[in-house]
Every structure is written in structure tokens, then in C-alpha cells.
Amino acid sequence: MASEVGETIVDPTDAMAPETLVAELTPPGRGAIATVGIWGDQAETILCQVLFRRDGAPVSSLPVGRIQVCQFRCPGHPPEKVVVCRVEPRRIHVHCHGGRAAVRRVLETMAGCGARIVGWEEWLDRTTPSRWQAQCLRALAQATTPRVAAILLDQLAGAFPRELEEIAGILLAGERKDAEARTRELRLRYEVGKHLLKPWFVLLAGPTNAGKSTLFNSLVGFERVIAHPMPGTTRDVVKETVATDGWPITLADSAGFTTPADPLDQAAMTRAQAAIDQADLVLWIVDLSQEWTGPWAGANRLAGNFASFLGDKFLYVHNKADLLDVEERSIRLRGRPAGVVTSAKTGEGVEALWVAIRQRLIPQAPPPGAGVPFLPEHAELLASVQTNIVEGHAGEAVAEIRRYLRSIRWLPNEKG
Template identity: 30%
Template sequence: MIETICALATPPARAALALIRISGPSARFVIEAMSGQRMSHRHPLLSILKRPDGAIVDEAVATFFQGPNSYTGEDLVEITCHGNPIIVEEIIREIVSRETVRPAEAGEFTRRALANGKLALDQVEALDLVLNGTSRRTIEFGLKAKMEGLAGSVADVSERLLDLLTQVESQLDFSDEEVGTRDSKALAARARALSEELARWAGAFSAYKHLFQSWTVCLAGPANVGKSTLFNKITQTSKAIVYETPGTTRDPIEHVVDWNGFPILFIDTAGVRVSDDPVENLGVERAMLAIKRADIVLWIDDRGNPPPPVVKEVLAKKRWLPVRSKADLNIAGDLGDCLAVSAHSGAGLERLHRAVLPEEAPLDGIPHRPLFSERQYQLISLAADDLKKAADLMDGGEYLDLCGEHIRSAASRAQELTGPLPTDRILKEIFARFCIGK
């Protein structure tokens, strides 16, 4: 039997209102019993919710959505009650005291929506962007992706793959004959073109992935050059302690900033130097790890000196930018490639801003139906590889049956973009950031 689940969908804090959700076969009956009113689909009712002994729990608005026309696809009731945590707790306690109802787990409402076909897998991923996006552009993207879905693209690709497969299979009987060889060349060309198209689709992901995965910018440099001051200025916080003596910052300090709609994670680090203080040295170790992890490193020095060899070695493998800090103290502007900035006067910050944005970051227009998760990217890259293998085999005019296998594999990978339900491990990853009540 399907259990009915219940959870608070708004934060557990004192507020004007709170929203409680109940989904499952007994959702409606539990609230009808508590309010003494009959509910009908999509009609909000002002309800006096009572305990079985008649004591009033709250005066609330309850709206019933009859399955399958609800978020989860099941019978669902939303209760908008007074936002006092004591009231909220009492309503939930009362609801889950019924034998058929239990508290929901994180993301369980959405899991049910997925299981009942109300949302496709890619739409759940899009929802994650809407709920957890840290920049306006990410959220806009998530909303668009959720509303449009990838189903149309998947259907289109699947249809073409299926057509190719049919052609390949019809060749199987003729593969030894001259005509078969000629046709398999034509089929190989089709498979190759489709493989390249899928590779381009997957390739576009790298241009947009920083909308979904924060672009990490590490502020590193010698001690006392003003890294923390710059970090505070950029993040418009006072998270990092600033002090006139070197060796102030120890633990890396992080903050996400919305820059041109892109979520950018800035990390302030300990000044790189060898110190007598073991704690400071531990801080420097962490700074080195942050440098290694970052997408781009700003090497900050108030004299524009280059990084020491240990750091240079790490930087050689990544994007980094030399920055000369405290430019207000120096009359000279940029020094060679070194960008002059002053956290105090704000000079040079605009240029730093432009230099830091992901190279590939498009500042306008998002392409039609782009991919937006690592999972989707992997699937389409693998599908492109499958088709390339098929094309290579067909070019030799051999192993047509094996080609069919590769094409089938490409099709099933494309279909995994939108569903069916993936393995528990993948589901867990997708739902990792969903909270209780969603």
C-alpha cells in the first residue's frame, strides 16, 4: 500500500505563514476529519483544524489537489497555516499520528512526482537549479529548462537513431554483397554526422556549466598583501579578518558572489610563506590545496612579484592572473601582465571582474535545449562515442550486427536524459540537495 507522507515545505521558523504538504491516498481524509469539511479539487477552504478531542489546532487554508492532477500525481493537500513553529509542529504531529501517514523524507514529494511521470528526470535536475541556484541567471536557466524539458530533443535523437538502426539491420542480410558494402558506407556517414552532432551538443555544456557549478576563484599570494581586504571588497562582506601584521588568515574563507549572473565562489587563503608558527603553516597547506582546486587563481602581490617556484609549479597547469594590490600606494599602473587593483579605492576592480569571468562564459543568449548537468553531459558524450564506434565499423563494411549494438546503446543513453528511473545511486546524487517538503 502507498503510504501517505507529510512535511513542512517552508523553513521551520517563525513567519507570517507556513505551508504543510500531505501526499498519498489518505491525504484528503485526514484533513476532512480534522476540519469536518468535505474537500473538492482545487478549492481552497478556510478550515478550523481540530484534534479528535475537539481542541482547536489552527485556523488555516487547505487546498486539495486530486491525483493525478497534483504536483506528485497523487491526492495532495496543501495547508497554509499560521507560521508559528508551535502550531506547525502540532498540525504535523496530529496528521502523522494517523496510522496511514508518516513524515516525508527529503525530496520525497518530487520523487513521487518522478515515479508518477509528472516530471521527467531532467526536469528534476532543472528544479534543483531553481531551488539551489546561487545566481539570477542560473535560476532563469533552471526555470526555462524545467518548463521546456529535454523530452523533445530526446524524442528527435531517438527517432533518428532508430531509423539508422532499422537501416543497419536491413543491411545484415546483404553485407557480403557489393551493394551492401556501398550502403554501409552511406550509413557510416550518417552515423558519423549524428555522432558529431551529439558531440557538439555535449560540447556546448562546457560553455554553460559554470551556471550550474560555481566557478572557483582563489585569492592567493604572500602574507599581508591585502588578499582578505580584496576578498571582503569583492564579496561585499566582512567575513575575512584584516590586520596590519602578516599571517592573519589561516583557514580558507569562501563566499559565492553573483557576477553577471554567474555564481562565482571566491576563496581567501593564508599568505604563502614559511612561518615559525605551526598553525600558520597548516593554513598555508590549505591555501595550496585551494590553489590546486580553483578554476582560476589570482596571484596577489603588492609589489607585482611573481609567485615562488613551489606555487608556480602548481599554477603552470591552470589559469591564473597576476594582480598587483594596494595600487593606491603606487603611481604606476599595470605592471606587464599584472593587473593593478586597490581594495581601498576600488581602482581596477571592474577590469578584474571582466578578467575573472569564465573564458567561455557567454553573456547573452542560451542555446536551444542545452544540457545542464554533468550526468546529462556524460550520457550524450558516451552516446556520441557509441555512434563513432558504429561508424568506424561500418566504414570497414563489417560487423554490422555489432554496429547495431552500438546504436542501441547510444539510443538508450539519450533516453536516460529524461528517464526512466535510474539506479538508486544516481537518484541519490540527483536528490542530494533537495530538502524535506520538496
């Protein structure tokens, strides 16, 4: 069945979908226990062909909600003990040994009895009651921090669809300004939501020998890149994904900007320039112990151009503060752009830098329970709804919200 936004999903209660599916539901890889799910009208019939009680008698029925210890018989292999639970009338879970060979035997045996093996994403699309639940469960499978998971769990509980319903209600009450403000706020939250699955990209850039690689290692918490006093040690863009206060961030170290001595230097700076264009935030690392108008004056002028163009996406970091005493620091900072003072060597200022990074990337975190759009289709819907509201087409905005809620099969029992 095709939705109004172009995605295909089959209603689990649709009589036109008689197929029985089987899938591995636990992540692939070695483990003590794996879970294999089977779903469809023939799920019980198929399992009763291969499940036997501990006394050897065939299993004739699987009551919903009851756990049973059984023998799973695969042709050509000794019986294997499994734990079986029928979680829904058409959905049964088989918990077996987690080794890859054992899981493969269970899948192939059920496939030989008439089920079709599918991946976990198709399993979600086919077995969840709504497309909204499928979207949220897919996203949760990719969550890398508890904070991200908590936000996505709020969405699974219906936070975003409920806010859409509220906006429609506000429009029907004739409160167009309030509805537009609520829609605008949701669009701003997408700036956070889109990074729940794709981390923010923060690039360390700047002139050569400013301590970028040492600071990069200090930020990620281990020696990820080689740091050396000789300029030009870093040639490629080196990345590492970390979490700060529960937010996923990909940090990248790049080649220093200098007068290119050879084609390799030029290529390295070209890659660094390309990374700047892609970054959500650029940290421009400069050596506080050096004169601002000294050998790196050319790179610092370039930084001024970047700062003017990037605005809040650009942050100066005055590094190597450990080389100066308090009075010398004060002198060096005069006439320089405002920024964070750090010492990658001693760790001074590193936590303050993390705070500054979070403030630039996430100036306002969504409150618990708030609706947070996290997919491009959510952003597109909100942009269209806001345009209709601003242009005075409140009725079309309400109709658009309702069409979308129908397309994701937003069900009454998902509310609350």
C-alpha cells in the same frame, strides 16, 4: 519502481502505492504562513476527519480547485483557521499558521489519522509525474540567483530532454557528424551546469602582504577578513559565496606564500596549496609597487609553475596600483606576466577583475531555452553517447538516449 540508472521513484498513478503521505512544503523556520501537503488515495478521507466548516459542520468533500476556509481541529488544542485547496484529485494543500508548533500539530494530527510524514525530497519523488521533474524541482529548491533559477526552469520545461530527442533524430537521419557536434556542445554546457548548484571556487593566493585580504573584502563588498600591513595576518582559508552577473561564486582568501618562519606558517601555506589544487580559478595577487625580482622572487617563480600547470585557471592580479603614478605603473608592468591591474584600497580595477573572472569561468553562457545538463548522470550519459557516435555505433547511441528518456519518465505533456 527502480529506474534504469539505479534511482527509485514511485509512479503517483501506481496502484501498488496506496500509502498516503504528508509533508511540510514550505522551508522550515519561522514564517507567517506554512503549507502542508497531503497526497494519496486517503488524503480527502483523512482531512475530512479533522476539517470543520466555520459553522462547526464537518467537511464532507473537497472539490478540486476550490479554496475553502476551515477549522483544523487537533486533539487537546483549540481549533485553528486554515485555508485548504485540493490542487489535484489525490493532492491537497493546507495553509496554516507558520509557527513551528502549529505546523508540527498539523503534521502529527494527519499522521495520527493514517498518513506518513515525509521530507520534501521524498514528497517530490513520490508526487511528481516524472523523475525528470523531480530532479529539476530539487535543483530549483537550491537555486541561489535568478539566473540559475531561469536556467533550471528551462530544464523543467524540457530543454535538455528535447535536445536529446533531437540528437537521436539527427542520428536516425544518418547525420552522424552533426549529432556528434550537438553532443559535444551539450557536454561543454555541463561545465556551466554543474556549477548551478555548486558555485565555482575562486582562490586568492600569492606572496604575503600583497593585499589579498583587502582585495578579498573589496570583491565580496564588506569586511569579511582582517586586513593588516603585518605579513601573515591570514592563516586559514576564508570563504564567502557571492554572485556576479547572476553566477554563484565562492571566493576564498588564503595565507601568503613566503619562507616559513615557524610550523604555523608552513601549515598555513600547506592549506593554501591544497586550496589551489581544488580551485576552478586561482587569482595570484602581487604587489605592483614592488620589484618583480625583489623579496618575492621565490613566490613569483612558484607562481610561474602554477601558471604553466593551470593554464586558463590561473590569473595574475597586480594590486596596490594606487601607490604608483601612471609612469611608475608602466615601468613596473614591464617584464611581468599579463594580468589585471587593481587597487583594493580605491576600488580601481575591481570591476575589470570581475569581468576577467567571468570570462575565465564562463567563456560562453548557454542561450535562453538551451538544454543544460546539471547532474553527473547527465554528463555520464552524454560521454557514453558521444563515444558510441565517434566509434560508429549510432544505433546504440539512439538506444541509449531512448533508455534514458524512459528512465526519467519524459512525458509528452512536458514538451513545450
